[in-house]
Amino acid sequence: xxxxxxGNTMASAKAGAGASTGITVLNxxxxxxxxxxxxxxxxxxxxxxxxxxxxxxxxxxxxxxGSMTATRSSTTYKCLSSNQTAKSLGAIEYxxxxxxxxxxPNDKAGQAAIKKAFADxxxxxxxxxxxxxxxxxxxxxxxxxxxxxxxxxxxxSSVATEIAMDAAVLYNVTLExxxxxxxxxxxxxxxxxx
Numbered sequence: 001x002x003x004x005x006x007g008n009t010m011a012s013a014k015a016g017a018g019a020s021t022g023i024t025v026l027n028x029x030x031x032x033x034x035x036x037x038x039x040x041x042x043x044x045x046x047x048x049x050x051x052x053x054x055x056x057x058x059x060x061x062x063x064x065x066g067s068m069t070a071t072r073s074s075t076t077y078k079c080l081s082s083n084q085t086a087k088s089l090g091a092i093e094y095x096x097x098x099x100x101x102x103x104x105p106n107d108k109a110g111q112a113a114i115k116k117a118f119a120d121x122x123x124x125x126x127x128x129x130x131x132x133x134x135x136x137x138x139x140x141x142x143x144x145x146x147x148x149x150x151x152x153x154x155x156x157s158s159v160a161t162e163i164a165m166d167a168a169v170l171y172n173v174t175l176e177x178x179x180x181x182x183x184x185x186x187x188x189x190x191x192x193x194x
Contacts, residue, residue: 030131030147033059033099035113035124038153046184050146053127059110061102063170065128068150068181069095094177096157097126103161103171114173118156126175127151132186148186153179 036056043049073090104111117124130147154175162170 026130026132028065028131031062031065032129033062033065033110034127034129035059035110035117036127038123038125046149046182049127049151049182050149050184053125053129053149053151054146056125056127057109057113059099059101059114060104060107063100063102064098065100066098067095068097068128068152068177070181071095094152094179094181097154097175097177099173099175101171101173103169111171114156115159118159118173121155123153123155123178125151126154130186146184146186149184150181151184152177152181 034053034056036052039052043052070092072092075088075090077086077088078084101111113124116122128150130149132147154177156173157176158172158174160172162172
């Protein structure tokens with residue numbers, strides 16, 4: 001087995017004629033969370049979205065992000081006259097996202113933006129950038145590229161300050177996802193994104 005450190009991909013040296021098989025592992029370490037106001041006009045494409053998100057308020061030191069979920073309700077129909085069944089699916093419903101943060105009273109950007117959204121009962125854009133930067137890309141900037149970015153509109157439904165014995169003080173936030181979850185792929189140069 002040959003282990004390639006870049007991209008955390010493990011691939012067999014004898015994969016076949018030019019084919020590369022392997023397991024890609026994307027580390028969560030290095031994931032960034034951004035908060036920004038909902039734009040007055042929709043972004044035209046991923047390039048515009050990622051540029052705006054990276055210019056948003058960076059939320060300091062997230063501990064956990066939970067799961068971004070989208071589900072459809074399912075109804076099963078059965079016949080009395082046979083063993084046949086059929087299913088119908090309902091509309092898409094987006095879940096909530098639980099974010100755990102180290103409480104930082106001096107975070108006048110990210111945590112302050114979350115507190116303001118909760119107090120004002122206003123929706124925000126949440127951008128989550130993964131750590132899969134392109135090779136040779138030292139930093140996530142609109143010029144140098146970006147990791148995979150997920151973004152969506154959300155309201156802040158709850159905030160909680162958690163204080164426990166022998167532990168850091170945490171700031172836990174629940175975001176109610178209220179739009180489609182859009183995925184913008186990793187790019188070496190975001191300007192190339194269609």
